Amino acid sequence: MTAPPAVSFDAERVLKLARETFDIEARALLALQARQGDSFVDAVRAMLQCSGRVVVMGMGKSGHVGRKVAATLASTGTPALFVHPAEASHGDLGMVTPGDVVLAISNSGESDELAAILPALKRLGVTLVAMTGRPDSSLASHADITISSAVDQEACPLNLAPTTSTIAQMAVGDALAVALLDARGFREEDFARSHPGGSLGRKLLTHVRDVMRSGDDVPQVPPSTPFVDTMREMTRKGLGATAVLGERGEILGIFTDGDLRRLVEQGRDLRALTAADVMHRSPRRVRSDALAVDAADLMELHRITVLLVVDADDRLVGVINTNDLMRAKVI
The missing domain is CATH 3.10.580.10 (CBS-domain)
Known part of the structure; x- marks a missing residue:
């Protein structure tokens, strides 16, 4: 059995990369402020007025973010669920109804699995909201509303691994949830009702x-x-x-x-x-x-x-x- 190659460990470089990661991602989050405008407002309005649920979709790391976004929306008063785009092509598209709003998350906007179900989503007549880093992407061109989650660079030294882009997606998702809960007049008591097993739920629901x-x-x-x-x-x-x-x-x-x-x-x-x-x-x-x-x-x-x-x-x-x-x- 061959020994693994020797790894050079430089403590100073480790801390340098950590600090650079924080700096890059912090700058990206601040830059997101200027990228939000009428489209963000339109997306919140569509989710607020929809008669169904917000269906969140995404592949890979965007899918992981999507699951969290759906969970945050659901726990703050906006009915939501996550549907995996690949599974949607094999029957899970039945979870989507005409009264829903679909929030499709893709940094590149060119995910094959999402692209494959876009025609079917259009036929259902749902409102399609794209969260993407590329407003000129295929996803954005099919969307009714496009929200920017664009970042200038990934924190990854190779500029390849989704790092800053997923942080940006998470932040935009949180911004949507916060805007929606405020528009709904969502209160602590409402939050407690959806978290009966948590400490806040016990404090606000136990008499x-x-x-x-x-x-x-x-x-x-x-x-x-x-x-x-x-x-x-x-x-x-x-x-x-x-x-x-x-x-x-x-x-x-x-x-x-x-x-x-x-x-x-x-x-x-x-x-x-x-x-x-x-x-x-x-x-x-x-x-x-x-x-x-x-x-x-x-x-x-x-x-x-x-x-x-x-x-x-x-x-x-x-x-x-x-x-x-x-x-x-x-x-």
Whole structure:
């Protein structure tokens, strides 16, 4: 077995090429600003008004970019999917409907696989948007709208490997998504609904009622409860606190582990006390329909670990602590 050829490694050259890559790609992104105009606006308008979906296509590295662009559009309020041009010639063209907008990405604009399906796309009557580095290309000549993703040079020292051009395509795709989400009035809540498994989704979609303890799990005692029985209720429910309720179920106060520590430090005779003697009056509370993240913020602001949960009439309906929020991955 022959040994691999020796490779000369020059650390200074490695860093030099890295910095040059950043410089070339940064200049290319800035140059894209001047290349966008009415065509970009027309493309956004077409995608905004289409009754179907934005179908993104691209081959090779442009295809990889296309998958990301389609995913970004879909997650920001614009229904989109990626269709591989080669597979489209063998049946996947059925995914494209007359109400769609097709975003075809090709730096050269001469991709054989895209060229092969252009007549079929025309027959479907879709709006064809070309994202290309060559406005004189075959793709651009067939397109209804052409967006420029042109770059002056690739970051590759050989000026061959798609590097700067793919960064430009990605940036134009992001610009389309941002313009569209703004035009749609897309909000944080909308983003959360399409990302229910992410941290933002959990924070914006999880309400206090979704994670609070309720029913028999809520520790509560009347104000006349002896101190020992008050502690038993806290221990039984395992929340480190208990609500103190009046005869009509109104909230009179709360007693917590922190209150217990302070009593011990004061040297009080605990056996002679009742819940009314040890409770903290006017406790912090949160509405059950509030976002769980708001409960977390309230706990952090007041440096507490337990909140009583009330309904619109300020009646006790539950309790929530930091462990509940951690289990729900809100904090």
